[in-house]
Amino acid sequence: MDPFTVGAYAAILVALALAVGPWVWRFSLGTIDAAPPETMAYLIRRLRMAGHVVHVEPQELTVAIGREALVKVRVEPAGGRSRILYRASATIVGWLGVIGLPRIYRRVRAWGRDASATLVPPEGRLPPPPSSDDAQAMLVDAVSETHRLAAEAYAAEREKYQNAQALVILAAIMVWFLLFLGLSSTSVDADLNRRMATSAGWAFAVTLSLSIPGSWLIRRFRRGRIVRLREWADRLQAALHLESGPRAVGERDGSSLELLLTSQAEVPRWLDAARKASMSVDPMGWWAVFVMVYLGVDLLLADAPAFAAFNLPVAVIVGIAGVVLLVGAWLYYRRWRQRREDALARNQADWDRSYERLRGEIEQYLGRL
Secondary structure: OOHHHHHHHHHHHHHHHHHHHHHHOOEEEEEEOOOHHHHHHHHHHHHHHOOOOEEEOOOEEEEEEOOOEEEEEEEEEEOOEEEEEEEEEEOHHHHHOHHHHHHHHHHHHHHHHHHHHHOOOHHHOOOOOOOOOOHHHHHHHHHHHHHHHHHHHHHHHHHHHHHHHHHHHHHHHHHHHHHHHHHHHHOOOOOHHHHHHHHHHHHHHHHHHHHHHHHHHHHHHHHHHHHHHHHHHHHHHHHHHHHHOOOHHHHOOOHHHHHHHHHOOOHHHHHHHHHOOOHHHOHHHHHHHHHHHHHHHHHHHHHHHHHHOOOHHHHHHHHHHHHHHHHHHHHHHHHHHHHHHHHHHHHHHHHHHHHHHHHOOHHHHHHOO
């Protein structure tokens, strides 16, 4: 292999490392003199009381910082203590806005610097946990979980709406191209320029007459649900900020509790909407599958000339590599789908548990208003 090719591959690897490295490297927030389960419960409680939306997973917390930035927080055992680590991530909106990724990364790092001073308790000792009948803590926990479910359902419905509109645009382009080819090849006009212009105009008119009604129908049947989900997410977010804010104790009037009770009937529909979301809600996973499928198909197509030339060793190696990539993409997707189903089941269980705990304290809570 010539030096130029080696240098090109080395430059590509260095560029990939610089692009991916900041998003996989974990930074330390500090250590706490407690076991990981107690530390995890403390972090969940503190983050939600601070008004953050927290997604709880078995080994990791996902904290939303605005609409674009995410923080992945992990707690690891460290010699009888707990070490808190975090790394930067982004929502689907953040990943799509590639040019804004450096800003998202800086925002997460700024959050980490603030959290190391405010989230980690002095001397690494946990404060006493709230009592089991602390209705305010239960309310914040339940409202936070409900808001996260509504926000995820809204994101899933919006993603389905955008995908449907993108399919209409793609279909319109294909229809225009096929109509243009058909009309221009069957026209009897001897003037080439006029024939091309006429064919393009008719193809454009037919395409618009089909795509505009299709786009309107998609908007007609999906827009209303998206708007309702956004309203639910906004109302729950406002309730979360009210209940977790410094003035919440003196200004509670029961509206957040009423909103939570009203949302009970909506939660199953929100979970169903999140369950039907495609893999585009996970941009990194989507790109991993796309790259594996693309490379696998490309290798299989490149394998045909080798078979035709009876170059069997090369054909076998390239063919096996292509099949392995395609099988790997399929297995990755199955694993992603199973993880998502497990996460949705945990979401339902967590919400049910929070709601049942709070419902048992409703009368006491109303008596304190």
